[in-house]
Amino acid sequence: MSETKPPGCIDDLDRRLDLILRGLERADGADAELIKDVLHKKEHPDIFWGVAPTGRPHIGYLVPFVKIAELVEAGVKVKVLLADLYAFLVNYRHSRSLVTSRREYYRFALSAVFEAITGLPVSTIEFHQETSFSASSNFINDAYELLSFTSLGEARSPNEELASTTMLSPLMVPIVQALDERYMDCDFQLGGLDQSGYYVYGDKYLPKIGHEKRHAHIMNKMLPGLTGTKMSASNPKSKIDLLDPPDIVCQKITEARCGLTSANDNPILALLKIILVPISRLRLEQSTRLGSDTKVASPFIGPNAPDGCVFSTLSGNGEWCHYKSYEAIERDFLDGGLPANTLKASVAKAMNQILAPIRQSYEANNQWQEVLKVAYPESERDVSNTSPVTQNASEKFCIPAVLHEVSNDQVKLIPFNSALHTPDFMKGVQDCPEVWMHGPVGPFESVESFDTDFIDTVVRPKTDMLLYAVIDRCKPPTAADKDGALAGLIAYLGTSPTNLCTEIGFVVTLPQFQRTHVTSNAVGLLLKLALDLPDEGGLGFRRVQWMTSSVNHPSIKTAEKMGFTKEGVIRWDRLYPGGADTGKKSNGKPLHVDGKVSHLNESNLGRDSVMFSMCWDDWHLGGMKEHVGKRMARQ
Structure with missing residues (x-):
């Protein structure tokens, strides 16, 4: 029997670098060189991923956790920052106490996501909260200094939400996010492509307040919504909630866009490319590393699938089709060999396989159930209710x-x-x-x-x-x-x-x-x-x-x-x-x-x-x- 190694014990530096960088939306050459240099110097470099506890987490949050799972496999120490100050500033209509409840909801939900994807205990990663350091005198003084360097235009520049705000507090979030990098002081930072403007701001101004160390930034892909727009907590038709019951998951995927003209605007193919195939591939790699005697979470493949298969579909007449790459699935679908209804049914089954342990964690955790009632009282439903979550289109109205x-x-x-x-x-x-x-x-x-x-x-x-x-x-x-x-x-x-x-x-x-x-x-x-x-x-x-x-x-x-x-x-x-x-x-x-x-x-x-x-x-x-x-x- 071959010797097995736990996560993080991969000796091959190129293999570790591949796990860190694969599937990313963007990691430029300078960032890749920084990461490679750190891997030479440190056995277990550290990275943080920041998330603002605002709307209820949905399956879009699986995307960064796929990368987090790969980082853990590569021996990187992962820290999750619950950006509660950021959430309060950007969502200023909600009280501090509500944001605190949402922070705890995120802690429960994201812990369950990590365990569902990796099969590892959540203690493998660390959770930090922004307000543990944002009230310090050093943080506040650094914020004052950054304010003195920052023009109104630069505060508005990172994304469209800041560009249109009429309130002051959201314009503070580029400063807060830049200081997160300084006070978390990790070797790398993980974020979505929508964070690139914040990274540009931080790279420009952190050196002006004495923070000379440049961290590497890696950015994951963004999952489109089921309607083809951005997946958003405020648009119930665009998302699948982490706690949606199986029949609702199937219904939403059945009703999702799935056009034949292009893979770029097809949310079903995006679920496969960004979430399901990477998870399946990672589980196959874990199985190889741990050996056949160790139980690991199953990849999304059917019976008698050939070696290297990462996804299987089951047609209505009971025939299995096995694929060794996402590209093979996309090609078969666009060529007409894989019907949309077969693809959707297989994707729905795989998504429910991922979400099942998350729902089980929720059902077994009274604290999580109680915090849900406090964190999302105004528009959220009990998870046993199958009616759609709704939210009005004018939630940002100035009155x-x-x-x-x-x-x-x-x-x-x-x-x-x-x-x-x-x-x-x-x-x-x-x-x-x-x-x-x-x-x-x-x-x-x-x-x-x-x-x-x-x-x-x-x-x-x-x-x-x-x-x-x-x-x-x-x-x-x-x-x-x-x-x-x-x-x-x-x-x-x-x-x-x-x-x-x-x-x-x-x-x-x-x-x-x-x-x-x-x-x-x-x-x-x-x-x-x-x-x-x-x-x-x-x-x-x-x-x-x-x-x-x-x-x-x-x-x-x-x-x-x-x-x-x-x-x-x-x-x-x-x-x-x-x-x-x-x-x-x-x-x-x-x-x-x-x-x-x-x-x-x-x-x-x-x-x-x-x-x-x-x-x-x-x-x-x-x-x-x-x-x-x-x-x-x-x-």
Whole structure:
């Protein structure tokens, strides 16, 4: 019998370096040389991976832990940093005590993930918390020094979330993350590709405060969501929760995108490439190292699979197909030899094999169960409940107190939720492309494109926009809402609590609800909320504007009927790039005037905008509050 070695006892330096670097999204030559140099000097170099305890962990967290498992196999000492200060600063609406509970939830969940992937006890790695050193005088003084070097633009530069924030605390997180590197003082740092901007910031400014040692940074791939967008805790359709029951996992994978045109936008192939095949390969390597007499977690292969097989699929007629690489699976699928339903069923089975011990750990751990109730009280479900987790698309709105239902006996406005509202909305507009004729977005080809190109791109990042679903309470309950039928969209835009102003826009009433009570009541509810005084339940704003295309006659007529005052026409206010090809309607003005040619081509359409407003004096002194009430009362 050959001698077996525990993890970390691999003598071959090239083999150890391969385990550290394989499958990464990026590790440049300088980082690779730093790692190789450390491996020559230290038997057990150390690395840390930082994670902010914000939304509930999902299967995207398996990605860094695949790399962590390989690092442990390579003899690297792994430290997991629970970045609780970072989480508080970036998610400033949540209390410190809530973040503390979420930190403990992450500790339980990620411990179970590590054990499920590696089969090793969680004591093999170390957990640290950011607040154990962030309150020290040295950390605070270093933060002050970095503040003195950092421009506002540099604080915003690491990612899009910081670029759009209106709050100060998120702009502190590049400083905090840079100091994490200094105070963890490990040889390497692991992160996702989305962390690259933070590493650039740290490499530039840490030397300015006396931190001369440059750490190597390695970055893992990012797992796309099941809908093709980023996998996100705030988008339930994009993710699989670590505690989702087996039938929900199967359902989500069955409904996931799985196109034949390209592997790059196929989330099922991504699950295989980034998670399942690397885990299966690692388990085969562990089995070889430990010998046949030692029990290790099983790779995702079927019976009688040949040596070197990393994944097997089982067709509906009971036939096994075995693959020795991810590339072979991808090639077979794209060539049509591997049906999508067979691929999805095999992936779902493998994912449930990974998640089963995590669910078992949760069910056996009363402390974990209790902390879940405290850490995620507002939108999370009990894990035995199979209904989808939901979260509204405007969670970053600058006035959190407004993120609630606004209603009367005819119409209800509820913050738009993709999981609940997108399918019914897209069904309502699928044969009506004209609803997008006068606006800057649309038309959308599918539920997925609406969520990706509008909700995730336009709505979710904005702090000044609150998108509502409009529910007609005069209709019977539906799957979208227990109080009635989905009738359209409406939003606050450009909201400024400082200037006490907002705009009503994205008013889309589904065709079957037009020329009814719906639009007047939806607009009236938002006017009341904005212009009523705080002691009347309103915001006490001073101005609400309505801006529409000069050729959008129904919108102009609605503004006039509701009592808005026309302030004028803003000429050539908007551009619809490619609008002629997407059914947009222009201002009708020529692009060629007296022989002079505009820089626009014929497909880029121009729009004039008509500006209307209703102000606090119109509302309280000019009779508009009563006028709007009468318009809303009409059937």
